[in-house]
Amino acid sequence: MGDIRQSLLPRDVLSAAKELLYHLDIYICNLVQSGRQPPQVDSKTLELVEEFILHAPKDRNTPGRRMSALQELQLLEIMCSCFQEQSRDTVRQLMFSALFSLQGNQADESRMGLLGKLVSMAIAVGRIPILECAATWLQRTHRVYCVRLAQVLVDDYCSMVPGSVPTLQNIHSASPRFCCQFITAVTTLYDLTTEELTPPLELLQMIVSWIQDDPRLVLITFLNTPLSGSQPISSLDVTPLGGLMRWCVKAPLAYRRDKKPALTNGSTENEPETGPLFSALHLSVLQVFMLLPNILNEKGLFGRLALLQMxxxxxxxxxxxxxxxxxxxxxxxxxxxTHALSQLTLDRLAQALQVAMANGALLCSRGKSVDREDGKIKVVLLQLVLSGPVMYYNNIHTPPLAFSPHAAHSPIASHPTHPTHPTHPTHPTHPTHPAHTSHTPLATHPSSHPQYPGQAFMTGMPFPFRPSH
Incomplete structure (x- = not known):
């Protein structure tokens, strides 16, 4: 394609970009039809993309061409149509890669800027082919750039434009692959270490509703990716389970930092809203863990692949x-x-670790602890969980979840006074350990929120090992 450069130079910036996209489509179609394996776009073509679409200067002495805001919007519309009209996924993926695969050069900033605007527009107008290509991009790109894209989308749909969250939420059914990668990216971005890195309430509500509607959503990338071992360190995790677990465990304490003034009842302004959401999310994560044994066995990976890393x-x-x-x-x-919130944090971590171990998501030898100088956590919690008996929670294996309108009729809600005790995995009717007296339920859900019923699993389950403080 290098010979078309001279024909593009006299054109205005929008016309040149449109013409190059047309030739790029034809070039990649011919490349795929040639049967060359693997099909690879040559460096000359990538240079044309940088010069006429990303507007990176050819050399230091040549000033870069710039588009007006209107021309850029027109280019985005042209790109949306181009991907929508191309019926072959292989061609679309190669074209997307030619446009947005990072090359480690000066043009990468332009790539990221254009990519964020294109994906945001694709969400707004429902261009599924672009979202599918973006899902692949998120799977293959360094996590630093993945969280940058996630930040753009959160800003566009959860911060800048009031009432635009439903537009993003509706892509759940349209592109589950993109939703899975998006959840993984935002749980990597928001690690609850600061107020700025705490997920917005609208984002949290959306993710909870997605996972409640379809718990397998968070496993889609894993289910559709050939895996032979651990993922590259630089990429996103293969599932968002680790990030979601981090949210649930850290939330009780992270949301009580000195960033909101205390109200007269001792709570913070956002705690009543976020508390039930994180509780619902915690239950959903545990239910996803319960799905794993059959899935891992079907792939021949049970006991060989850990979805949670030490x-x-x-x-x-x-x-x-x-x-x-x-x-x-x-x-x-x-x-x-403070004690109740600390206890809730430790309880959630203990529950998540035991269920993850029991269902093959976490692989480690019993008695092994994390090599950190962390006193309370290292000695008290991890040793008690990793050295103790595996508990199988038979009362969390079926929907409806959390604050579903049908939750009152679920096995969880209908038997709050009969907690499940640990049983032998192959003989569920014969307890192998004596029954333990239930501890006093933690008051984690304010009674003023009846639309979020309390979870019997979280508040009434006997836990035989009590962390000390």
């Missing part, structure tokens, strides 16, 4: 240790409230 667990425990120390120093929170 390295990320070590980071989580280190973060929890700092949060526990910060909670002890709060002056506007009573010691009883």
């Amino acid at each position: 390295e990320s667990l070590a980071t989580l425990t280190s973060d929890l240790s700092r949060l526990l120390d910060q909670a002890d120093k709060h002056t506007h929170t009573s010691s009883t409230d």
